[in-house]
Amino acid sequence: MKDVYILAIESSCDETSMAIVKNGHEVIALTILTQMDTHAKFGGVVPEIASRMHAENITMVLEDTLKKANMKVSDMDAIAVAYKPGLLGSLLVGLEFAKTLCFVYNKPLIGVNHLIGHIYANNLEDNLEYPLLALVISGGHTELAIMNGDYDFKMLGTTLDDAIGEAFDKVARVIGYPYPGGPNIEKAALNGSNTYKLPKPVDDDTYNFSYSGLKSQVINLVNTEKMKGNEIRKEDLACSFQTVAVDELVRKLSLALDNTGIRNVVIAGGVSANKYLQGEIKKECDKYDAKLYIPRLLYCTDNAAMIGAAAYPLYLRKDFKDLSLNAESHADLI
Numbered sequence: 001m002k003d004v005y006i007l008a009i010e011s012s013c014d015e016t017s018m019a020i021v022k023n024g025h026e027v028i029a030l031t032i033l034t035q036m037d038t039h040a041k042f043g044g045v046v047p048e049i050a051s052r053m054h055a056e057n058i059t060m061v062l063e064d065t066l067k068k069a070n071m072k073v074s075d076m077d078a079i080a081v082a083y084k085p086g087l088l089g090s091l092l093v094g095l096e097f098a099k100t101l102c103f104v105y106n107k108p109l110i111g112v113n114h115l116i117g118h119i120y121a122n123n124l125e126d127n128l129e130y131p132l133l134a135l136v137i138s139g140g141h142t143e144l145a146i147m148n149g150d151y152d153f154k155m156l157g158t159t160l161d162d163a164i165g166e167a168f169d170k171v172a173r174v175i176g177y178p179y180p181g182g183p184n185i186e187k188a189a190l191n192g193s194n195t196y197k198l199p200k201p202v203d204d205d206t207y208n209f210s211y212s213g214l215k216s217q218v219i220n221l222v223n224t225e226k227m228k229g230n231e232i233r234k235e236d237l238a239c240s241f242q243t244v245a246v247d248e249l250v251r252k253l254s255l256a257l258d259n260t261g262i263r264n265v266v267i268a269g270g271v272s273a274n275k276y277l278q279g280e281i282k283k284e285c286d287k288y289d290a291k292l293y294i295p296r297l298l299y300c301t302d303n304a305a306m307i308g309a310a311a312y313p314l315y316l317r318k319d320f321k322d323l324s325l326n327a328e329s330h331a332d333l334i
């Protein structure tokens with residue numbers, strides 16, 4: 001079969017990224033331009049600034065990606081773009097750019113769900129085998145699903161309130177660590193111990209998650225200690241929060257391993273970059289003799305290579321979009 005080259009575009013949040021991916025598995029070129037330093041000054045992503053920066057940089061990112069691959073847009077078999085979920089203004093920059101390329105170069109357009117992109121990131125270095133338990137843990141999502149094949153999902157559970165990454169970011173802010181909170185909590189926790197007693201988020205047998213109660217507990221604890229004039233042991237609090245937050249994921253995953261008998265597990269999304277989390281999930285998978293897929297750090301956080309990987313099965317089934325495709329700020333795996 002002829003090789004398939006997909007030019008993929010990702011602009012859902014604060015990274016402008018493009019990649020050329022061959023046959024859904026091989027990264028020929030990848031460029032990621034992060035705006036993190038700019039947003040860090042504001043303590044979080046400012047949507048208006050994010051979309052403006054995407055618009056300013058996207059052409060440069062294309063040039064850079066084509067140069068790295070020594071290829072032209074006309075060499076591509078399709079253009080793929082993350083069109084949901086994310087910041088609407090940011091998504092629209094990538095989407096309109098993708099549509100323009102498709103129009104000018106007469107290429108098929110592939111619309112990719114960013115969350116599904118995080119799962120397919122694992123195909124860049126490995127080969128996902130089904131059935132699979134997929135745990136998507138990012139800034140906006142905490143979802144556990146069964147995947148019986150390409151794009152064949154059955155939802156098991158989701159968060160009832162905050163996403164796990166959101167809880168990491170908010171807890172970091174209240175403890176006093178800068179944006180992005182997740183990696184800073186992880187770093188701080190390395191020097192701390194689990195000495196603050198925080199309650200389990202949801203103590204039930206569903207596959208649902210809840211992180212707002214845990215987050216509120218940390219906020220209350222910090223405020224109470226401040227009022228009493230006590231110092232917070234920041235590293236210990238970071239470690240205690242991380243332990244409880246990760247325990248909850250492990251507990252629900254373990255329930256799914258027990259009930260479904262599935263022995264392939266994938267973790268996906270920005271929070272899967274957390275090494276403590278990776279270790280705990282790995283230990284649980286080992287208990288069940290289950291295979292665990294974890295993307296390498298570069299592919300854990302937002303990047304266009306994962307969009308190219310997720311676009312490939314859609315290319316094979318000719319699941320193309322027309323130029324009326326619109327961006328959607330909210331979306332789940334299904």
Ligand code: KG4
Pocket residue numbers: 013137138139140141164165166168169180181182183186269270271272273274275300301302
């Ligand atoms: O997938 P992602 O890059 O963007 C979204 O699609 O949301 O995920 C971003 C989230 C943020 O909440 C960030 O704090 C979290 O992933 N994150 C981490 C780590 N690295 C990123 N959380 C915990 N530990 C990390 N090392």
Ligand code: ZN
Pocket residue numbers: 114118138269270301302
């Ligand atoms: Zn993401």
